[in-house]
Amino acid sequence: MSSDGAASGKLPRLLATAEPGRPTGIDEHAAFRGPLPWADSRAARARLLECVDESGLRGRGGSGFPLATKMRAVARGRGPRYVVANGAEGEPASRKDEALLTMVPHLILDGAVLAATTVGADVVSVCVKADSRQAVDAVAQAIAERAAAGVDPVEILLARVSSRYVAGEESALIHHLNGGPGKPTFVPPRPFERGVNGRPTLIQNVETLAHLALIARYGAPWFRQLGTDDDPGSVLITISGAVANPGVFEIPAGTTVGQLVRGAGGAQSPIDAFLIGGYAGKWFSATPALKLALGHAALRAANGTLGPGLVYALPEGSCGVSETARIARYLAAESSGQCGPCVHGLDAIAGALEEISAGHAPVGTHEWVAYWADAVAGRGACHHPDGAIRLVSSCLEVFSDEVDRHEEGAGCVALERV
Amino acid sequence: MATLRVNPITCDAHGLCAELLPEMIGLDDWGYPIVDGRPIPAGLVEHARRAAEACPTLALLLERERSRDERSQ
Numbered sequence: 001m002s003s004d005g006a007a008s009g010k011l012p013r014l015l016a017t018a019e020p021g022r023p024t025g026i027d028e029h030a031a032f033r034g035p036l037p038w039a040d041s042r043a044a045r046a047r048l049l050e051c052v053d054e055s056g057l058r059g060r061g062g063s064g065f066p067l068a069t070k071m072r073a074v075a076r077g078r079g080p081r082y083v084v085a086n087g088a089e090g091e092p093a094s095r096k097d098e099a100l101l102t103m104v105p106h107l108i109l110d111g112a113v114l115a116a117t118t119v120g121a122d123v124v125s126v127c128v129k130a131d132s133r134q135a136v137d138a139v140a141q142a143i144a145e146r147a148a149a150g151v152d153p154v155e156i157l158l159a160r161v162s163s164r165y166v167a168g169e170e171s172a173l174i175h176h177l178n179g180g181p182g183k184p185t186f187v188p189p190r191p192f193e194r195g196v197n198g199r200p201t202l203i204q205n206v207e208t209l210a211h212l213a214l215i216a217r218y219g220a221p222w223f224r225q226l227g228t229d230d231d232p233g234s235v236l237i238t239i240s241g242a243v244a245n246p247g248v249f250e251i252p253a254g255t256t257v258g259q260l261v262r263g264a265g266g267a268q269s270p271i272d273a274f275l276i277g278g279y280a281g282k283w284f285s286a287t288p289a290l291k292l293a294l295g296h297a298a299l300r301a302a303n304g305t306l307g308p309g310l311v312y313a314l315p316e317g318s319c320g321v322s323e324t325a326r327i328a329r330y331l332a333a334e335s336s337g338q339c340g341p342c343v344h345g346l347d348a349i350a351g352a353l354e355e356i357s358a359g360h361a362p363v364g365t366h367e368w369v370a371y372w373a374d375a376v377a378g379r380g381a382c383h384h385p386d387g388a389i390r391l392v393s394s395c396l397e398v399f400s401d402e403v404d405r406h407e408e409g410a411g412c413v414a415l416e417r418v
Numbered sequence: 419m420a421t422l423r424v425n426p427i428t429c430d431a432h433g434l435c436a437e438l439l440p441e442m443i444g445l446d447d448w449g450y451p452i453v454d455g456r457p458i459p460a461g462l463v464e465h466a467r468r469a470a471e472a473c474p475t476l477a478l479l480l481e482r483e484r485s486r487d488e489r490s491q
Contacts, residue, residue, distance in 0.1 A: 186425045339426035340450035375446050381427045 009225035013234050014210050015250050018103035023138040026145040029106040036110050037216055038153070039118040045075075048118050054220035056232040057212065061089055061205030062280070062307045064296035067212065070202060073192040074119045077200025081121035084196065084203040085112040086173060087135065088127045090165040090334075091278040094308045096236035097206050099248045101128060101135035104210065105142035109156060111209030114216055116154045119202050123155045127173055130160035165334035169382050170203045172336070183336040184382035205308070207236055227253035231295025235306075241313035242268045254298060257311060258290035270316040273398055277307030279327050280387020282394035283320060305390070319414040321402050324395035325353035331388040342385040345376030349392055356406045363407045366396055419457045419483045422466055426450070429477035438469040451478070
């Protein structure tokens with residue numbers, strides 16, 4: 001029997017053995033979590049897939065796609081398969097994957113190896129940002145510990161990858177693993193059909209795999225003890241901005257933004273708006289935002305997206321337009337530069353937002369932003385431009401008064417405190 | 419049933435496709451094609467094939483969906 005308090009269904013779950021600056025070693029991990037049930041027969045594999053199905057676990061990298069569906073698609077593929085653990089998600093403000101990689105790497109590796117044996121892969125590549133020194137070291141050490149103990153029936157490889165924003169996009173990661181640049185490719189074929197070395201490839205965010213490692217041990221009903229019917233389980237959220245204690249929190253899915261803010265020590269100053277879902281997410285005014293439930297289904301119902309679990313609190317007195325201009329310019333610069341509409345469109349949008357923010361833009365400039373957003377939507381090889389457009393469109397809606405003020409030359413909220 | 423699709427990575431905005439098939443392909447402000455993704459009317463299929471063949475980077479793709487008869491064989 002393990003001593004895992006998480007088995008009782010309460011929090012923390014993923015972060016139960018987490019200690020900053022020190023990865024949980026293999027012995028402590030095994031003692032605390034108990035043995036990992038292998039899917040070592042056809043019947044066992046089928047049972048595990050049913051279990052994952054019942055759990056309702058969805059991808060935690062931003063897609064929100066049901067894991068069981070992806071696993072089944074890969075398992076149906078021809079020839080040997082491949083598993084990629086994606087720890088290279090590119091959102092600058094997101095800290096959750098780094099937290100898992102540096103503190104509980106064995107949980108990720110458990111999930112990755114379990115997924116591999118279930119879908120019929122004999123190798124796993126764990127992708128970590130090359131300049132996340134701590135994460136690289138923690139994963140390398142964990143892989144070495146497992147090799148020495150001889151616990152895994154599959155090979156585990158560590159791949160150091162770029163930290164660029166789109167490098168963690170699934171086709172970009174696979175492109176890199178196949179020896180090419182870390183830039184998105186044209187699909188189809190999608191990774192589950194042909195990915196690394198042409199193999200049907202299951203690529204999953206490291207948090208998703210960590211959840212899998214616990215679901216396999218404790219079951220789907222256990223997973224669903226937290227969260228809601230539509231958004232079951234626990235989820236890692238990175239909260240930043242005007243809160244007393246920004247950082248990574250493991251919360252029941254469906255927790256509201258307001259509850260999360262309280263859990264993060266409360267607002268440091270009055271909050272004007274929230275950016276939910278990262279740079280490819282959406283702005284929400286503070287009052288409605290506080291009631292939003294943090295879950296894939298709940299946010300989609302509110303026309304938003306959970307993305308990689310990011311919440312940013314914009315304080316009153318900060319200008320949402322100039323924040324968005326800054327992010328839009330970053331996104332334009334992070335385009336892989338492969339598709340004309342993305343390269344030109346995001347640059348034009350960023351330029352217009354910069355002019356609006358600086359107070360140089362004539363009245364109506366924001367209509368150009370909306371026009372370019374429409375022109376570019378869906379015309380890139382990947383969803384990078386679509387995310388930028390989602391963000392920018394929400395800015396025009398939520399900060400429309402501020403946009404008007406800027407265009408009319410009537411000042412900016414950020415200058416009022418000077 | 420055939421449809422057109424652009425590979426936006428390979429596309430270099432040469433613009434021949436829009437010239438050869440203006441009924442289904444327009445150009446955006448930067449010269450990149452905006453393609454009508456609906457099934458190609460029978461009378462335009464030959465023009466669509468020529469447009470795909472004319473693309474200097476082979477970015478324009480003519481994609482066929484196999485008919486039910488073909489699939490069952």
